[in-house]
Amino acid sequence: MRGSNMRPRAQLSIPTVLIALVACAALLGWWNAASSLRQNQAKLDAMLRAHPVQPKPMPFVPENSTRPEVPQNRCETPEQFIAALRSISDWHEFADDTADPFAKTSVADEAIPLLLELLNDPDLMIRVRALATLGKIHRHPDTIVPALIRFLNDENPGIRWHAACALGQFRGDAAAAVPALLAQMNDNQSPIAAFSAEMLREIDRSISVEDRLIELLSQQEGPNRTRAIDMLADLRTPTARDALIGAFRTETNKKTSHQLAQAIRRADAAGIYNTAEPGVGAGSR
Structure with missing residues (x-):
């Protein structure tokens, strides 16, 4: 038309509309995941508060008395x-x-x-x-260590435990026992699987035991699972803490729940926190 100042209306192309929709969907997904993470953390905090740290009772000492020396x-x-x-x-x-x-x-x-x-x-x-x-x-390892190793396969669990404990006290001088202790750690039938992992760390701190301890965490109640919980807290890694939290959320045994809560608190006290983010595997950095 003559004298008309109207301009043609701009039209959005189909690709532009699709990109905008995808961006909105991604933003909404991230927001939902972040909200879910905050809610899960709030639930975890509430569950942990239900298992407060129980201070160890102090031994009773009468006033103006001293502890007698043990001869x-x-x-x-x-x-x-x-x-x-x-x-x-x-x-x-x-x-x-x-x-x-x-x-x-x-x-x-x-x-x-x-x-x-x-x-x-x-x-x-x-x-x-x-x-x-x-x-x-824990001296003369060339003589003692080989003698101790053979008792790691004893039929009595107590003998196995004390043999592993004795080897751990030799620290690096018990390097010859590492293969035998690794075999015990990886044996699902061994009553000292988790304790062997602990003694391996006493002998050589570079030995990785985290994955195996997480496996033991999923086993039935018993000494291996109990010790695995404490050891994972002592490792003080994000992956270990994530595993403890996962076990805590599904645990039905009251006593074990309390132990898991204490283990998570110990990890928190060391400054180890869950590093999981939306779309990122638990324990990843």
Whole structure:
């Protein structure tokens, strides 16, 4: 028309409209995921508050009193120590007050052959005490470590546990035991699978045990799962914390829920937080 100032109306192309719709959908998806993450964290915080940290009760000490010193059983010869090992009935009196001070002396080195012989004693408690003492000595690894390794496959779980514990006290000097401990850790039938992982870390901190501990976390109630929970908290990694949270959210056993809550709190105290983001796997950075 003549004299008309009207301009033709701009039209949006179909590709432009599609791009805008996709962008809106992506933004909405991110918003929903972020909201869900905040809600899950709020639920987790509420569940953790339901399991407050229980302080350990302080021992009662009467006013103006002092804790009496525990007498230590001094053994001046290998024979005296072996006699004490056989005769003392209380475990703590033997382990803390007799074996500990004895293991620090040069006389303990002379007792090693006698202790190795006791590993074949028919009395279970004698064998356990011999294993514990050899671990406390943790010297002469070339002699002691090979003798301890063979007891990792003992039919008695207590013997296995004390053999692994003794090996862990040798730290790096027990490197020869790493293959045997790895075999125990990866054995689903082993009663010391999780404890073997702990002792492997005592021997060599570079050994990775996290994936295996997460597997043990999914097992039925038992000593391996209980120790795996504590060890995952001690690892202090985002992946370990994520695994603990996942187990906590589905746990139905009250006692285990409390243990999981305490483990998560320990990880939080170390500054380890869930790093999962929308669209990113839990534990990823």
